[in-house]
Amino acid sequence: xxxxxxxxxxxxxxxxxxxxxxxxxxxxxxxxxxxxxxxxxxxxxxxxxxxxxxxxxxxxxxxxxxxxxxxxxxxxxxxxxxxxxxxxxxxxxxxxxxxxxxxxxxxxx
Amino acid sequence: xxxxxxxxxxxxxxxxxxxxxxxxxxxxxxxxxxxxxxxxxxxxxxxxxxxxxxxxxxxxxxxxxxxxxxxxxxxxxxxxxxxxxxxxxxxxxxxxxxxxxxxxxxxxxxxxxx
Numbered sequence: 001x002x003x004x005x006x007x008x009x010x011x012x013x014x015x016x017x018x019x020x021x022x023x024x025x026x027x028x029x030x031x032x033x034x035x036x037x038x039x040x041x042x043x044x045x046x047x048x049x050x051x052x053x054x055x056x057x058x059x060x061x062x063x064x065x066x067x068x069x070x071x072x073x074x075x076x077x078x079x080x081x082x083x084x085x086x087x088x089x090x091x092x093x094x095x096x097x098x099x100x101x102x103x104x105x106x107x108x109x
Numbered sequence: 110x111x112x113x114x115x116x117x118x119x120x121x122x123x124x125x126x127x128x129x130x131x132x133x134x135x136x137x138x139x140x141x142x143x144x145x146x147x148x149x150x151x152x153x154x155x156x157x158x159x160x161x162x163x164x165x166x167x168x169x170x171x172x173x174x175x176x177x178x179x180x181x182x183x184x185x186x187x188x189x190x191x192x193x194x195x196x197x198x199x200x201x202x203x204x205x206x207x208x209x210x211x212x213x214x215x216x217x218x219x220x221x222x223x
Contacts, residue, residue, distance in 0.1 A: 094208075
């Protein structure tokens with residue numbers, strides 16, 4: 001199974017942009033790149049996904065490398081409520097999703 | 110409101126006493142799955158179902174059973190719980206797509222087996 005690699009933790013200051021990296025060098029051509037986050041004491045929640053092109057939504061932006069072997073989740077202005085564990089996941093054509101360890105984002109006021 | 114509902118949210122039980130954790134979704138999703146989350150091990154998939162009467166093992170299925178008799182429900186059954194099944198459990202659902210659909214997660218069930 002294709003795996004993802006993320007830094008264990010990152011810190012950001014409030015109101016500043018955050019770039020969360022993810023490596024997925026064994027991605028297959030049909031895998032979608034998904035990002036989820038898990039706030040304390042809650043279930044994971046969807047953030048964004050993409051296949052080849054960069055994507056924007058109200059929560060974040062997703063930048064995908066041309067070779068698809070890496071991607072970056074961009075939070076344009078981090079808030080204290082964005083403190084969470086962020087998971088980069090390769091979702092397969094059959095909807096199978098396997099989680100890695102994720103990146104714990106700390107946002108400092 | 111689109112949601113995945115798990116019950117109970119918290120459960121303390123004794124070793125060997127059969128229990129069921131229910132999961133229900135109101136989005137007519139075909140795909141449903143169960144995960145357990147343990148410190149240092151992250152979220153691991155237990156079982157998944159691609160549609161009614163279609164279930165398959167995930168990475169850690171031992172000690173668990175599931176059934177999918179109706180599209181909306183996907184209960185997780187522990188026939189003889191043991192202390193190593195103490196964990197935080199999450200149910201998830203998504204519509205059939207080709208990997209391009211959003212997954213929705215329940216709020217979790219914290220199970221303690223003593």
